[in-house]
Amino acid sequence: MTAEREEALKALLDRPGLHKVFAALEGDELRIVGGAVRNALLGQPVADIDLAVAAEPQVVVEKAERAGVRVVPTGIDHGTVTLILEGAHFEVTSLREDVETDGRRAIVRFGGDFAADARRRDFTINALSVDAQGRLYDYVGGLDDLATRRVRFIGDPQQRIAEDYLRILRFFRFSGIYGEGPLDAEGFAACIAQRAGIANLSRERLGGEMLKILASPRPCAVVEAMSKAGLLSFLGVAPWPARYRRLTALLETRRAADALLSLASLALHSEPDSERLTESLRLSRAQKRRLAGMAKVAAAWHGAGEAPAAAHLREQLFLHGAQAARDGLMLVQAESPAAPEDQEFLAADAFLRDTPAPKVPFAATDLIARGVKQGAGLGAGLKRLQAAWIRAGFPQDPKTIAALIDESCGADRRDSAPQESGWTRPRH
Structure with a gap:
């Protein structure tokens, strides 16, 4: 491992509260996984820290509570609990494997194999992990892809997508954030082949991912590729x-x-x-x-x-x-x-x-004071007056306003519709 990587991982492990999390779960192998490791190695900001542990969720809860750590069972059915201490939140997920999936939800079984856990993730750059001693683990070639800025599915791209169709949009989002050069050809082809699966996703998830894609550092190439492939x-x-x-x-x-x-x-x-x-x-x-x-x-x-x-x-x-x-x-x-x-x-x-x-310098009372009765006529008069005020350039002096009000009250009622804007389209 290079000195630069060691320094990046040391800074990651020194985050407030993290040492106490490792201490609380001592005896069960615990590692930082996913985006926190990826971003630390890239020198990018690390927001949330996710961890994986070779222990079942109930064991994590019991150990954390004995250590005085607050526990929130945010996704305990799928093996995830959140530990809160020193103002920081840490999501800890028990190692697991998918037993059954329909492209949106998965039935999981808990285990203790970090390599198997890495292989069930979406992209190689998201499958890196680091333990409490700063040892870095890469089971699927994520480091090489990180170095070349390549976003690549783990294993068979079509299988990965079939497990969760949101991975189609995530492929483009991560390519927009972390990728450089052309999209990974095999992954792109798999997204096109599986695009019908997008219909299985909720509109909230589609909206959230689409806005994230548009906010990525290089969105144009990604969005244009999606458009040409019929993925929008x-x-x-x-x-x-x-x-x-x-x-x-x-x-x-x-x-x-x-x-x-x-x-x-x-x-x-x-x-x-x-x-x-x-x-x-x-x-x-x-x-x-x-x-x-x-x-x-x-x-x-x-x-x-x-x-x-x-x-x-x-x-x-x-x-x-x-x-x-x-x-x-x-x-x-x-x-x-x-x-x-x-x-x-x-x-x-x-x-x-x-x-x-x-700011509008007149009101309905100005028209009523000049004899306009309340009702539809008053509303039409106000519309005519506002249109005249706009055409006059939004004057504010009382004399001009009074003249516009008088003109509006005396206008031909047969032409009660407000006039169009004076905007004229410039020639190219």
Whole structure:
């Protein structure tokens, strides 16, 4: 083992509370497994620490409680308990093997073979383990794949996928985070062959994995490969990879990351698509509202080849708010021929970011005071007044407001519908 690896694993083992976990379960072989080892060796942040132990769950519970460690039976039927101490949480799972699986859930049997436990995992880079003395174990070639940044299934890829169809999406997510170069050909082919199994997954799991894929460090190549292979049909909306690639370039230029906006660039063509995506991926109500808002703004500016003028920016800011206006502007730029660093679009985004939304300087009582009766006529009058106020450029001075109110009250009632925005689509 290289000195660099030894140092990385020593730092991992020195995490607060971990020595006490090893001490509490002394007598049964215990190792750190999976993502914590992988990330430590890559020099990347380690969030959660998972451990595997050659003891049945009840033995783990009894030993931990005798040592004064708080135990939470988070998944005890499948051999997992969570140990909590010194403000840290450690998931400890008894070594096991799958007896039966339907691609979503597995019946397991507990055992004591770390090599067998490694072989039942998904990818080689996730099957590394390290014991309390810092000894590193690699049964499936994970170290070599980690060195070459290759995401590869353990054993037969089709068998691994059949055990859990979520591994199709995980293959692309991990390739986006840890992979470099082309996707592993055998794994990619297996994902295509088994893609019908995606229909067995819950919408929550599909949504969670998709947003994680879009948030990965190199999402474009991964998403475009999925699109070409027909692996995005679960979105319920036809993908638009070219716009997605341009939006990704925009976000990179601004040193930003936004998985939901990335999803919109990939699959949001109109406001109804916000409903479809919410249903397909079981998104939250807040996410749905955000998608619907940006869709309205993007529709208002659809086809623009240059940044909208300040008056039109202010209009969408007023109608839909800063978040929707900025999101919609990004989508429109991603559809346009404008470069990611286009100064006019950057200035437009800064305007939306820094400009307060106009406040309405009138109310229904202003119309009632001029003789407009409550009811449908009052609502129509307010709509006409708001449209006139927008066209006038959102004035705030009382004299202009009074004139607009008078004009609205005296308008021809036969033309009671609010007028359209003054937005004119620029030529490309």
